[in-house]
Amino acid sequence: MAIKLKTFCGGIHPPGNKQWSAHKPIEDCPLPEEFIVPLAQHIGAPSTACVEPGQLVAKGQTIGAPKGFVSVPVHAPTSGEVVAVEPRPHPWGTSLPAVVIRPDGEDRWAEELEAADPNDLYPEDMVERVRLAGVVGMGGAAFPAHVKMSPPPEKKIHTLIFNGVECEPYLTADHRLMLEEPERILQGIALLRFIYGAERVVIGIEANKPDAIALLQAECKDTPVEVIALEVKYPQGAEKQLIAAVTGTEVPSGGLPMDIGVAVQNVSTAAAVTDAIIYGRPLIERICTVTGSAVREPKNLRIRIGTPLSHLVAVCGGLLEEPGKIILGGPMMGFTQTSFDVPAVRGSSGLLLLREEEVVCQAEGPCIRCARCVQGCPMHLLPTTIAAYARRNLVAEAAEYRAMDCIECGCCSYNCPATIPLVQAIRYGKAAIIAKKRALTL
Amino acid sequence: MLAAILSLGCIGLVAAIALGFAAKKFAVEVDPRELAVLEVLPGANCGACGFPGCAGYAKALVAGKIDLNQCPPGGAELVTQLANILGVEASAAAPEVAVVLCQGDNHRAQLKYRYLGLEDCTAAQKIADGPKSCPGGCLGLGSCQRACPFNAIEITPEGLAVISREKCTGCRKCISVCPRQTIRMTPLESTVHVLCNSHDKGALVRKYCQIGCIGCHICQKTVPQAYRVENFLAEVVYEEHLVAMEAIDKCPTKCIRDFATGYPDGSSLLPSTDPEKSDAA
Numbered sequence: 093m094a095i096k097l098k099t100f101c102g103g104i105h106p107p108g109n110k111q112w113s114a115h116k117p118i119e120d121c122p123l124p125e126e127f128i129v130p131l132a133q134h135i136g137a138p139s140t141a142c143v144e145p146g147q148l149v150a151k152g153q154t155i156g157a158p159k160g161f162v163s164v165p166v167h168a169p170t171s172g173e174v175v176a177v178e179p180r181p182h183p184w185g186t187s188l189p190a191v192v193i194r195p196d197g198e199d200r201w202a203e204e205l206e207a208a209d210p211n212d213l214y215p216e217d218m219v220e221r222v223r224l225a226g227v228v229g230m231g232g233a234a235f236p237a238h239v240k241m242s243p244p245p246e247k248k249i250h251t252l253i254f255n256g257v258e259c260e261p262y263l264t265a266d267h268r269l270m271l272e273e274p275e276r277i278l279q280g281i282a283l284l285r286f287i288y289g290a291e292r293v294v295i296g297i298e299a300n301k302p303d304a305i306a307l308l309q310a311e312c313k314d315t316p317v318e319v320i321a322l323e324v325k326y327p328q329g330a331e332k333q334l335i336a337a338v339t340g341t342e343v344p345s346g347g348l349p350m351d352i353g354v355a356v357q358n359v360s361t362a363a364a365v366t367d368a369i370i371y372g373r374p375l376i377e378r379i380c381t382v383t384g385s386a387v388r389e390p391k392n393l394r395i396r397i398g399t400p401l402s403h404l405v406a407v408c409g410g411l412l413e414e415p416g417k418i419i420l421g422g423p424m425m426g427f428t429q430t431s432f433d434v435p436a437v438r439g440s441s442g443l444l445l446l447r448e449e450e451v452v453c454q455a456e457g458p459c460i461r462c463a464r465c466v467q468g469c470p471m472h473l474l475p476t477t478i479a480a481y482a483r484r485n486l487v488a489e490a491a492e493y494r495a496m497d498c499i500e501c502g503c504c505s506y507n508c509p510a511t512i513p514l515v516q517a518i519r520y521g522k523a524a525i526i527a528k529k530r531a532l533t534l
Numbered sequence: 535m536l537a538a539i540l541s542l543g544c545i546g547l548v549a550a551i552a553l554g555f556a557a558k559k560f561a562v563e564v565d566p567r568e569l570a571v572l573e574v575l576p577g578a579n580c581g582a583c584g585f586p587g588c589a590g591y592a593k594a595l596v597a598g599k600i601d602l603n604q605c606p607p608g609g610a611e612l613v614t615q616l617a618n619i620l621g622v623e624a625s626a627a628a629p630e631v632a633v634v635l636c637q638g639d640n641h642r643a644q645l646k647y648r649y650l651g652l653e654d655c656t657a658a659q660k661i662a663d664g665p666k667s668c669p670g671g672c673l674g675l676g677s678c679q680r681a682c683p684f685n686a687i688e689i690t691p692e693g694l695a696v697i698s699r700e701k702c703t704g705c706r707k708c709i710s711v712c713p714r715q716t717i718r719m720t721p722l723e724s725t726v727h728v729l730c731n732s733h734d735k736g737a738l739v740r741k742y743c744q745i746g747c748i749g750c751h752i753c754q755k756t757v758p759q760a761y762r763v764e765n766f767l768a769e770v771v772y773e774e775h776l777v778a779m780e781a782i783d784k785c786p787t788k789c790i791r792d793f794a795t796g797y798p799d800g801s802s803l804l805p806s807t808d809p810e811k812s813d814a815a
Contacts, residue, residue, distance in 0.1 A: 185662020430646045430662065453650060483652065513651040520657045 097299055099323035100336040102470040104503045106261050106326055106424070108300060112383045112390040113264045118272055121393040121407055127169050127193040128180050128435040129155065129398035134234045136162030141177045141191055148173055150202035152374050155191045164226040164236045167374040168193060169396035171200040181434045183420045183427050190435070193398070205372045215287045218369050225368030226375045226438075230360035231255060231329065232421050234439035237361055241287055247350040252290035253338050254281055256297040256304065256359040257322060257329030260422025263442040265379040266359055268392045270297070270304040273363060274311050280362030281317060283369050288355055293317045294338050295359065300324045326424060327501040331356045333470050345497050360441075380436055382408045384445035386415040395436055402432035404443055416448030424502045457510035465504035465514055471497050475504035479514045482521025487528050490521040498522065567619055568596045574615045576607045580683045582705035595620065603627040607684070607703030629722040630704040632697050635731040636672040636716050637745045637789065637798045639692035643671050644742040659713035667742035670731030672716050678708035690800035698803050699725075699793055724775030725794040726782070728753070733765040740787075747789045753781035 132138030139156030143149060149168040156166030172195040179187040208221070223238035243249060254277075258266040270277060285293050295312070297305050299321045309319045322328050322337050332343045335354050343349055349356055357365075360378065367373040376397050383390035388409030395404065401420070405411060419426040420440050436443065465475040473494055481490040495518055504514040571592040579587035583604040585594065594600040595616065602616045602624035610626035617624045649658055649665035655677040658664050664673050674693030686701030687708060697708070699722070709717050716731045728747055732739050736748030749766030760778040761768050768790075770778050782790045797803040 428647065428662070453648060455650070483654075511650075516651045516657060516661070520652065520654070520660065523660065 097321055097323040098337045099325055099328065100333040100470055102468055102472065102503065103325040103327060103333070104468045104506055105324070106506060108324070109262045109383075110264050110267070110300070112262070113381050113392055114267060116264075116268070116390065116392050118268050118379055118392045118394050121395045121399060121404065123170055123195045123197070123199070123396070124399050124403035125194070126175070126400065127172075127195065127396065127398035128190050128400060129166060129169060129193065130180070130182050130188055130190040130435065130437060131156045131166055132182070132184075132188050133166065133397070133437040133439065134164050134228045134236055136160070136164075136236055136239075138189070139163060139166050141189065143174045143177065143191060145174050145176050148196075149193065150200050152205050152376060153202040154374075155193075158223075162236055162239050164223060164228060164238070165374075166191070167226055167376050168202075169376045169398050170195045171198050172196045181431065183429060183434050183437055183440065185427070185430075190398075205374075207371050208369065210283060210286075210369055213369070215289075218283060218287050221372065222365055222368045225364070225373065227361065227364045227368050228375070228438050229358055230364060230378060230438070230441070231358040232260075232425060232439045232441055234437070237357070237365065240355065240357070241284070243288075243350045243355070248353055249288045249290050249350060249355045250353040251292045251294065251339060251355075252281075252285055252288050253334055253354060253356045254293070254295040254359050254362060255329055255331075255334055255356055256295055256301075256308075257334060258301070259298060259324075259326045259329040260424055260426075260441070261326070262383050262444050263381050263422050264383075264392055265381045265441050267301050267304055268381075269360055269363060269379050270301070271307060274308055276363040276366050277359050278308075278311060278315075278317070278362075279370065280364070280366040282315075283365055284357060284362060285317075290355070295319045296322050296328075296334055296338050298322050298324050298328055326503065327470055327499070330470065330499055330501055332499065345494060375438060378438065378440070380404070380440055381442040382445075383442065384415070385447045385450060386412055386445040388412055395440075397438055398435045400433060400435050401429065401443055404436065405432060405445070411445065413447060415445040416451040417444075417446040419444040419446070424506070425500065452511070454511045456512050459510055459512060462509060464507040464509065468503035468507040470501060470503060471499055473498060475514045475518060476512070478521060479512065479517035482517045482524065485524065487521065487524045490518075491525045495521045495525060565596050568592050570619050571595050571616060574608075574612060574619070575605065576612070576703070578607055578683045578703075578705070580607060580703075580705040580707055582606050582703075582707070606630065606705055609703070630719045631699050631702040631722050632704065632706065632708055632717050633720050633727050633729075633793075634672055634678075634695045634697055634717050635727065635729055636668075636670070636694065637729045637791070638666070638668055638671045638743045639674065639690055639694035639798075639800055641692045641800075642744045643668055643746070656711070656713045664714065668732050668739070668746065669734065670714055670716060671743065671746075673714065677711045677713075678717060681707045681711040683707060688801060688803060690798070690802075692800045694798060694800060696797050696801040696803060721772050721775070724770065724772045724778070726770055726775055726778040726790065726792045728761075728768045728770055728789055729791050729798065730767060730789045733767050735766050739766075745787055745789050748787055750786060752784050752786065753790060756781040756784045 137159040139158050142157045143155045150171045153168045154165045155168050158165050172193045175194050176192040180190040182188040219238050219241050227237040228234040305321050336342050364375050380395045381392050382404050391408050418429040478490050478493045478495045498518050502515050575588040583591040585591045602613050603626050613626040644667040645665050646667050653675050655673045655675045672695050676689045679687040686698045688696045730747035739746040739748050747768050754761040757777050757780050760774040796805045
């Protein structure tokens with residue numbers, strides 16, 4: 093029986109490299125000597141520190157208060173003393189304000205945290221609990237979950253898709269979570285289904301995780317939740333591509349999934365929603381895959397938010413050699429780091445350490461019009477054209493070729509035989525378009 | 535054959551009469567002074583005056599809407615010419631030149647990461663705040679060089695922008711494209727500058743740059759009136775530039791430079807030898 097798996101148009105097939113860590117059970121990462129908890133870990137306004145140096149904090153205590161609607165609070169990852177509130181190196185590449193906590197080793201929970209029976213809660217209460225727990229999209233973008241969970245009333249969500257695709261090479265964090273803690277995910281799915289009032293609920297999983305698909309299919313047997321196997325292709329886990337694969341409908345250019353009545357949440361986000369709503373626990377830990385050829389023992393770790401990368405490397409047996417590239421997140425869309433001093437944050441699904449010889453450093457060549465970038469683009473754009481316009485500062489032309497639709501997945505750059513920095517050029521163009529729009533409205 | 539010549543000739547005649555009539559009837563009145571002004575303006579259309587090009591500035595000048603000294607490329611000479619044409623009194627603004635406040639080329643300043651992307655400083659700055667460890671140093675990717683309408687900027691082989699004092703007209707185009715505000719306008723009369731743009735503490739500066747200002751105050755102690763140190767960065771008080779030279783040899787990191795004796799290392803530019811240009815100040 094040949095089954096054609098569901099997928100989207102375009103995309104690439106990079107080597108998966110998940111064999112390093114896919115079979116490794118999740119391990120609890122021991123506490124580091126010092127936590128660096130950045131106040132900006134999500135898309136939107138960074139939170140403001142509400143603790144002072146010298147203050148004692150308990151695990152789960154709010155240490156950063158949200159500022160505005162598109163913002164979430166930040167919590168202490170363990171009990172201990174606040175040693176500093178100052179700018180520290182951040183995974184985004186600059187120094188940003190962070191709360192530095194020295195653990196006292198007791199790991200004592202704050203008293204204010206309360207469990208709740210979901211049967212007693214209205215959807216609005218649940219969303220509020222999610223907001224207070226600081227839950228963000230765990231796939232990597234870290235968009236505040238409560239914002240996504242409060243669509244305007246005229247946008248009715250009929251299909252709710254859970255993202256268990258994990259299409260980034262190397263990463264196995266979601267895979268292990270689905271295998272080891274399916275009940276946390278399924279509880280979260282039930283809660284989110286209730287909050288959205290969705291009719292159809294789908295879990296999309298890439299076909300390279302047959303064990304997770306079989307397990308969740310068995311668990312969901314008597315529930316209305318469908319588990320769908322999807323073709324192994326990058327970026328299958330991108331929101332718009334997942335929607336196209338599952339529903340066969342595309343999100344209109346410049347639109348949001350809610351415009352076609354769809355919402356997407358990551359499976360790890362569902363698990364975090366369970367913790368927030370039922371147990372009242374804030375988002376202070378996540379699963380992070382530490383992997384790559386330069387690390388001695390690749391592992392899936394349950395880390396506290398704010399753990400320095402140097403500690404993660406030490407827990408995984410140290411380095412085999414000086415890495416040529418350190419990436420926080422997946423190799424396609426992660427953030428390259430320049431030191432191990434930065435902390436893992438809420439969006440850090442993996443820490444990838446590559447050897448020097450694996451890093452391609454090739455000078456840019458001329459475009460040979462092979463159109464492989466066009467073939468790979470999952471958004472049906474012309475990357476080479478947009479990039480050429482962007483480089484010449486032809487902002488209006490770049491916008492006309494729908495530069496703003498680019499999801500920065502990196503397929504075009506990956507495919508380019510001339511190693512043209514296409515994504516960087518398009519990103520540059522997008523920034524110029526936004527700046528121009530802002531200048532026009534002011 | 536004859537018919538063709540005749541008919542084409544007739545059409546030509548009619549069209550010529552119509553055009554001649556239109557030229558008289560719809561003639562655009564141009565103030566002769568405007569043309570004269572346009573004649574003396576440098577014609578670089580650099581935009582330093584605040585108008586899109588020289589024609590716009592000429593129009594505003596003739597209409598008396600703007601001062602005569604708004605064209606830095608023209609300098610004092612232009613102001614006199616304009617004053618003659620327009621019949622008004624005017625004095626030139628003190629001439630200024632742009633200076634790159636950095637000597638940390640790729641050899642002297644540490645790089646955070648290998649950068650292989652677009653040859654553009656703004657694009658590089660968007661990636662983890664640029665490949666240089668120093669937050670204010672020149673990235674050397676030549677955005678200012680490409681923006682300069684007067685070809686006054688050189689990028690040294692080691693990746694540092696150097697602006698020629700002779701060719702710079704003070705149009706500020708480079709300042710508007712530099713993503714790190716490393717370029718500053720300075721009075722042309724002063725040849726001494728503190729070539730550093732990092733407000734980090736001295737210990738940190740020493741870690742990433744051999745030639746950066748560490749905020750040690752030695753220059754200020756040597757010539758108190760000629761230097762001010764704010765936020766761990768020294769700056770020449772340009773009103774006192776004549777005595778500022780005295781501190782050059784005292785600077786422990788050699789980040790103070792007198793452009794009269796030479797441009798930053800690696801530059802092919804020769805020190806200012808034209809006495810007229812430096813006397814003009």
